[in-house]
Amino acid sequence: MGGPGQCTPPKANASQQPLQKKKNLQTCRRHGHARRLLKCRSSSSSSSSRFTVDDLPPRDVIIVGGGAHGAATAHELASQQRGASRKVSLAVVESSLTPAHSRSSSGGESRIFRVTDTKSHYASMAFEALPLWRELERQSGAELLRTTGCLDIVDEQSLEDALRTSESAGATVETLTGDEIAKRTQGAINLKSLETRYGGIYERSGGINNPKTVMNSYYRLLREKYKQRVEVLSGHSLIELEDYGSSFSLLLKRHNPGMLEAPFARISCEQLVFTAAAANPLLMSRFFGWRSLRESCVIQKMSYGFWRVQDLSRKAMEQIPVWRLLPSQEDQSRSIKDGGVVRCYGFPIHEHDGFSKVAPHDLHTSIPYPAEDSDLLFLAQGERKPDDDILRDVHESVVSRMLGGKLEFAADGAHSCLYTVTDDREFVLDYVPGVERGRAVVSICCQGSGFKHTPLIGSAIRDMVMMHGGDLVGAGGVVNLNLFRADRESLGGGDKVAAKL
Secondary structure (H helix, E strand, O other): OOOOOOOOOOOOOOOOOOOOOOOOEEEOOHHHOEEEEEEEOOOOOOOOEEEEEEEOOOEEEEEEOOOHHHHHHHHHHHHOOOOOOOOOOEEEEEOOOOOOOOOOOOOOOOEEEOOOOOOHHHHHHHHHHHHHHHHHHHHHOOOOEEEOOEEEEEEHHHHHHHHHHHHHOOOOEEEEOHHHHHHHOOOOOOOOOOOOOEEEEEEOOOEEEOHHHHHHHHHHHHHHHOOOOEEEEEOEEEEEEEEOOOOEEEEEEEOOOOOOOOOEEEEEEEEEEEOOHHHHHHHHHHHHOOHHHHHOEEEEEEEEEEEEEOOOOHHHHHOOOEEEEEOOHHHHHOOHHHOOOOOEEEOOOOOOOOEEEEEEOOOOEEEEOOOOHHHHHHHHHHOOOOOHHHHHHHHHHHHOOOOOOOEEEEEEEEEEEEEEEEOOOOOEEEEOOOOOOOOEEEEEOOOOOOHHHHHHHHHHHHHHHHHOOOOOOOOOOOOOHHHHOOOOHHHHHHHHHHHHO
16 A cells, blocks of 8 residues: 555445355465455445455564555564564555555655755654665665755755754755856756845755665565565455454455455454555544544645756756755745746656656645545546646746756646645654554655655664564654654544543
């Protein structure tokens, strides 16, 4: 469930004949699994039906959601077991058949990596994630973070505050004038056409994460190096969850079962980790009664585009760092025709040869969180049309002025993506409210900028699982888990579920 999930309860197929009565449990030699007939409740029908279900071997920990953070958690748990006092067996439940699919939060081929941030705790986390990315590159043998440097373009009055935040995270930065930026980028970025005087903060370790390569690397390691401890259940969605106090039982729907596989599978575990991104608020509401989380989250559609590079050689374009334009409040408040500027960010040539990607930071369409899983799937499939007006504003206010004469909008260059944000724009990383502490962990580390923290989030969840509800002081290294508590007031206090159950 790396992106919007497919957690739809099973529906009885009217065309199928009722199954003949058989023994409740049959031995199934293949894979050493058991197969049984399960009386399954369906929210879509008042009647009860029987389905064939494969019983899978139990696991110590099951991770629901195999996107970037779920895969990172599995990797961290599997890789740290050598010499550890506690060894765990794992299963990763992922609704899609392939990682980094087009609907997921881990799709695409470019995410900005930067250790500069307006919030110091996220800047510190990115700084700590950097060596973890390099270690993952060493293990996988693939380039996962391409270093280009990162340039934050800020109005001169805010330059000092931005510099202080970056340096507090441990980053080595340098300040640049508008003329120095133009020289370093061979004229590709020219700030003279903007109304306000701008300068820049350059940080050399910034760059581009490639989600597609990252996901392929994680899954190759899980399936090859750690296959004895980790089972990847691709094409499986969680549709029913039972809590027996000391263990959980999960009913999974298979989206593409093999000829010898039942359409459903049952698996049990001692601990659960939910890293299902956009599906998590629905899962928390449905299985744990945490309804305020769904109400505290929105889905945002961001439109972005690809512009064809002109009048610059490929070599020159590759020298340009990833960049962010952070305009003053005055410039943002003005209309585009009066010199207003859109807050946005851009990449050098990366995903598509000869094209540069530019995206707005704050211009987006907010979509209320759906009440049903099927509605979430519909959003993923049907709400992807890019907003032409937003891309027109990006072009007129930034591309044609700051990048004037260097980029031409591609005829088929408009795209969009969906991501989840909480009302307070902070991550959620905590034990699930209302469940015995340590038995279930929930992670919603999205906000449109969570990918850069992937290996660090994985290590933080690993600590939470291995501590099994113990004191979390120091867990996750520099990740301050108190900032991401599930019971904070902005999320409805976790609905104070623990007091109700």
